[in-house]
Amino acid sequence: MHAAPADLGHIGTVTAPRPGVLLDRDGTIIVDHGYVGSIDRVEFIEGSPEAIAKFNQANIPVAVVTNQAGVARGFYGLDDVARVHRYIAECLAEYEAHIDLFLYCPYHPDGVVEAFARASEDRKPGPGMARAAEAMLDLNLAASWVVGDRPEDIGLAEAIGASAIYLGSDGYERPGVWSFPSLASAAPFIMERILV
Numbered sequence: 001m002h003a004a005p006a007d008l009g010h011i012g013t014v015t016a017p018r019p020g021v022l023l024d025r026d027g028t029i030i031v032d033h034g035y036v037g038s039i040d041r042v043e044f045i046e047g048s049p050e051a052i053a054k055f056n057q058a059n060i061p062v063a064v065v066t067n068q069a070g071v072a073r074g075f076y077g078l079d080d081v082a083r084v085h086r087y088i089a090e091c092l093a094e095y096e097a098h099i100d101l102f103l104y105c106p107y108h109p110d111g112v113v114e115a116f117a118r119a120s121e122d123r124k125p126g127p128g129m130a131r132a133a134e135a136m137l138d139l140n141l142a143a144s145w146v147v148g149d150r151p152e153d154i155g156l157a158e159a160i161g162a163s164a165i166y167l168g169s170d171g172y173e174r175p176g177v178w179s180f181p182s183l184a185s186a187a188p189f190i191m192e193r194i195l196v
């Protein structure tokens with residue numbers, strides 16, 4: 001797993017663990033064009049920057065937790081992922097929004113790049129990235145929310161005992177999982193229920 005704090009200046013001194021929002025990247029914040037490894041393929045989903053800004057204004061920590069198998073598959077490298085995340089951070093700043101922590105897993109057991117061709121607890125639905133966010137942002141994972149558009153995101157929420165939001169037009173039928181068409185539509189629901 002690889003972590004890149006967007007700006008640690010946003011993280012203050014905290015006396016007790018707090019709830020946060022763990023966001024998938026592709027299909028949640030930006031359009032999932034399939035293996036987004038360059039900034040020219042970054043397209044924000046309508047309303048997602050504003051939703052992140054609302055979490056920021058409420059002092060709710062926001063972490064991105066994203067599987068990036070494109071690294072293991074040889075489609076792009078670690079530097080490309082870092083470049084995309086810097087670009088996302090720059091674009092969000094225009095909305096007075098920020099991500100407190102970018103985490104990604106470059107590993108996949110079917111990878112062709114030897115250094116990354118393996119299984120990993122960091123790969124969702126494994127809990128590795130969430131546990132790293134817990135430590136780095138002082139989160140209470142059981143009081144946190146995982147938001148994403150894939151079954152792996154729901155699996156991550158279950159693995160760490162967090163609440164789950166599934167994004168998509170098809171819905172997701174499972175107890176304890178709430179479905180919304182977008183992060184923008186889910187944000188007010190989360191903010192009404194999160195205890196900061």
